[in-house]
Amino acid sequence: MKAAPFDYHLADHLDHALELLDHLGNDVKLIAGGQSLVPMMAMRLAKPSHLVDINRIQSLQQINLQEKSLYTGSTVKQKDLESSHISQAIPLFKQALPWVGHQQTRNRGTVGGSLAHADPSAELPLIATVLNASLHVQSHNSQREIRAQDFFLGPMWTSLAPQECLTDIHWPIWNKQFFGSRFLETSIRHGDFAMASAAAQINLNPDGTIQQLSFGVGGMGATPIAFPSLSQPLIGKHLSSEAMHELANQAILLTEPTSDLHASASYRMNLARTLLSRALLGAFEQAQQHPQ
């Protein structure tokens, strides 16, 4: 239960971190909050020869509001996103962040760290997927933008290359009028890994038809899953509560969860169906009741 030996490099600024990643070869890991990586190293599931610490890079710790998105640097602490006034622009954050670990882990854990770790049951990857956030990554000699729906490839597996660093995330902000969102989760103990989670976000037109809709589930497969193929055909249409139950049903039939100690695959499907259906209904009712 002790980490294997490694060497430690504290990066002062982003270019320094990218240079270190470039020089140190493939056996190097970035460390931010370390709330997943340090336990994995303690259990020797990860044995990097080098750690590059990006915690003290100021430029990666900014949160600010842009015209149509919320910008977060990758090492913004989860607690800072939770308590930030600016992050209210995306109500899903306030709804989901209390479910991210415990206060002791949110005080260290970072937004980008959770995304790059890519646990399929984690909350922030689900929100990124549902909003199809834009993730900006850089290496020593290149930079690119990856949409969340292309970023998560499998459990603890993303499209990040070993020499790349996730630098910032742009979370789309939706229209505030006729808006509703809901995040729901079930876990054995609050703060533990989700058995299943669901998130839904909706914008209605003044006549009650759907202007924009996105929803997804976590813990139900190798990655968090959004369902654009189910939500897109509903744009411009009315949706009854029966139709929402049916929509949740169709979505869950597309998932392939696994069984584990805590829940069988069929239990997970029932649970996720209920959570998703409630999330859709909750978001829809909020959008109907609170036109701002």
Place this chain on the structure above:
Amino acid sequence: MAQINSYTITIEVNGQSVTKMVEPRISLVDFIREELRLTGTHVGCEHGICGACSILLNGDPVRSCCMFAIQANGMRITTVEGLAPERGQLSKIQDAFCEKHALQCGFCTPGMLIACQALINKIPQPNETQIREAIGGNLCRCTGYQQIVDAVLFATKISSPNPEQ
């Protein structure tokens, strides 16, 4: 395998500055216990589940098994030994733990005290929901948590004047 270096770190521990050499692989909780000999902080699961190793890092509760000592360089930490105002005394929250029987075996207690202290630093008179949320990341196998909640309510009640009495 990389060549293993040791590095000098300076941490403010319970108000005193400490400078030591560490290997990067040494976790903060091992540093606190083995190097500083402050064995009040307990090491339980060593992978961020039980909360027994909780300390205050720059005033915020964190799990000291989930970071390396070298990452705390230049920071300020408070361990359970630093909660009491003076040697031989107890803090209000520690006193309330005795009064309300909020511990039995005592293994979780340092982490519980840190979590509760962090709570009342932020919310001087928390309600039961806030207390349960604050200790949600700490496992206790003896008390069933009720006496811990009672202790925090007790500590925060007596510490403030109640206008109704």
